[in-house]
Structures are given as structure tokens and as C-alpha cells.
Amino acid sequence: AGGCVSRIKQQHILTNSQNFSMDLRMPGVVPTKSDNYLCMAFPVPTSRDAYIVDFIPHASMDKVHHMLLFGCQTPVSTSNYCVQGTCVDEASIMYAWARNAPPTKLPKDVGFKVGGNSGMSYFVLQIHYGDITAFRVWSTNCGSLCPPQRQPFIAGIYLLMSVDTVILPGKRVTNADIACDYTSYPIYPFAFRTHTHRLGKVVSGYRIRDGKWSLIGRQSPQLPQAFYPANKEVSVEYGDIVAARCVFTGEGRTSKTYIGGTSADEMCNFYIMYYMDSKHAIPYMNCMETGFKELFQHIPAEANVPITV
Ligand code: IYT
Ligand code: CU
Ligand code: CU
Numbered sequence: 583a584g585g586c587v588s589r590i591k592q593q594h595i596l597t598n599s600q601n602f603s604m605d606l607r608m609p610g611v612v613p614t615k616s617d618n619y620l621c622m623a624f625p626v627p628t629s630r631d632a633y634i635v636d637f638i639p640h641a642s643m644d645k646v647h648h649m650l651l652f653g654c655q656t657p658v659s660t661s662n663y664c665v666q667g668t669c670v671d672e673a674s675i676m677y678a679w680a681r682n683a684p685p686t687k688l689p690k691d692v693g694f695k696v697g698g699n700s701g702m703s704y705f706v707l708q709i710h711y712g713d714i715t716a717f718r719v720w721s722t723n724c725g726s727l728c729p730p731q732r733q734p735f736i737a738g739i740y741l742l743m744s745v746d747t748v749i750l751p752g753k754r755v756t757n758a759d760i761a762c763d764y765t766s767y768p769i770y771p772f773a774f775r776t777h778t779h780r781l782g783k784v785v786s787g788y789r790i791r792d793g794k795w796s797l798i799g800r801q802s803p804q805l806p807q808a809f810y811p812a813n814k815e816v817s818v819e820y821g822d823i824v825a826a827r828c829v830f831t832g833e834g835r836t837s838k839t840y841i842g843g844t845s846a847d848e849m850c851n852f853y854i855m856y857y858m859d860s861k862h863a864i865p866y867m868n869c870m871e872t873g874f875k876e877l878f879q880h881i882p883a884e885a886n887v888p889i890t891v
Pocket of ligand 3: 777778779843848849
């Protein structure tokens, strides 16, 4: 993926029989231009089932704006820093760190499954504006001797994203609405993350059950885009609807703004980080449907109130 500098391998793995931690470092990287996103892939150091149970960010505050950790099967590059993109296949986000935002902890007994047959054979660390950082992943697996112990709860991500929003220039308010029927096993949201580019004012996510809207989380996408604690009372079960709204403004633009990858484009994302019983273990789900207009007539008023930052 474009210009790469050669990779300095510096990886530390601490092990005992059950647990190990792994440092993911991108030492001495100097971004060549602002808004560079540098990434690096690290093989998951076991072919057995392993569960990430903690993340310890080691970012140098003055240099790193934000960093995201993904898991996937096929990174863009396994031997070099990558300048654009993360994975060839679908990347699943597992962790987000942003300057000035508190890091989110996984609840007790909850882990992201990696290695084994999870489809996650690489970690990919993506850093915005960084030149030195390290990441540490605590993980439990069973080494080579003992039988693998199962994590009672599996962590996963439910991503709601808009694919077709168009923001008209000068128009004060444009809503991007997303909603899907939920037809799977119960999930228990514990953190959420919002993502838009410059035009996003507020992003809110809900569960709708028997017509009643319950807030999972609401945040300004102009604040650090980390995972924030979700409303713990709201689980999502078969028969519920999961919905999100992003509120945008077209003020200050002179042409239409579409969904896309550059900073001139927009995105509307609401990520739900959840746990579920590992009996079911569905690590990734998404929703890209535009909700019915009729449904969104009943969205709580708070969803339309911009959060001033
Ligand atoms: C078009 C769009 O909204 N892209 C988002 C959501 C997205 C994330 C992942 C789409 C796909 C993914 O595999 I992970 I396909 C997007 O790119 N969001 C950015 C990061 O790339 C994760 C963000 O910061 O949320
Ligand atoms: Cu950033
Ligand atoms: Cu984006």
C-alpha cells in the first residue's frame, strides 16, 4: 500500500502457562505528511484460541492523535509499515485510543477471540499522526501444554453505518438514519464509539423494543473518537431494532458531500462493543440499512440536539 519504510522488528512477548502479553510497537516512525495514517501488522503469536482481555495503551501524548487496533486475516502488508489501509479482507476494530479520552476496559470474563479458527491471525495497529508508540495486549490462552480454557463471554462489535447519505451545501441539518431488525442471540453493549468527519454534530444509538427507544450511547464525533461507556441497562435481543442517527450540517460547504474515505467526504458510524455468551460467539455484525421514515418519527429529541465541544 504505497510508500513503506523498512520495518524494525521489536516485539516482546511475556508468557506464563495461561497468559501472555504482547507489545505492539511502531518505533521511530515519522509521518511524512499530516493526516497520515500509519499501520503495522503483527502476527497473533499462537495458532490456538486466545482471548484478549486487556489493552494497555502506551502512546506518547504529544505525538499520537489517535490509534485503532484491528484484527484480520490478511493485512495490507506483513513486512512493512503501511501508509494507507489496514487489511485486504474485512478488518474488525477491537480497540480505540484517542488523546484526552479515558481508555475503555473490557468487563471481567470478556475477551476478544483471536488465533485458532477465529479469522484473526494478525493484529493491525493504525496510528494517526504518530511517531512513537507501543501497545500491549494481554491475552489468555493455554500455552502448548494445557487444554484451552474458554472465555465465558466473547467480545464483539456491531457497526451501524450509513452508505448513502448526501449532505446538501448550506443546508443546516441533514440526518443519516440507520436501523436493522435484530434477529440473533442476546448482546450486552458495554461501550460505543462514534465516527464522522468534520460535518458531524451528534451521533446517537438506540435499541427499540415494543416501540420504546432506549439510548445505548450518544456522543459528539468531534470529541476524541474513543470507545465510551455504554448505557449498561440496555441489552439487545431477538425481535429488537437497533438504530442510529448522525446529525450533519452542510453549512460552510459549497458542494454536495457524500460518504467516502477522504476528509472532504463524510462517514456516519455508530460502533457498539458488546459481550455475549461464548456459546454463540458472533464477533462481528453490521447494519447498513436506512431505517423507515415512520420509525424515526419517534426518535427521542436528544438525538437532534448538537453537542457543543
Ligand atoms: C464508509 C464508512 O463509513 N467506513 C467506516 C466504517 C467501516 C469500518 C470498518 C467500514 C468498513 C470496515 O471494515 I473496521 I468496510 C470507516 O472506515 N470508519 C473508520 C475506520 O476505518 C475504522 C473509523 O474511524 O471508524
Ligand atoms: Cu486522529
Ligand atoms: Cu471516516
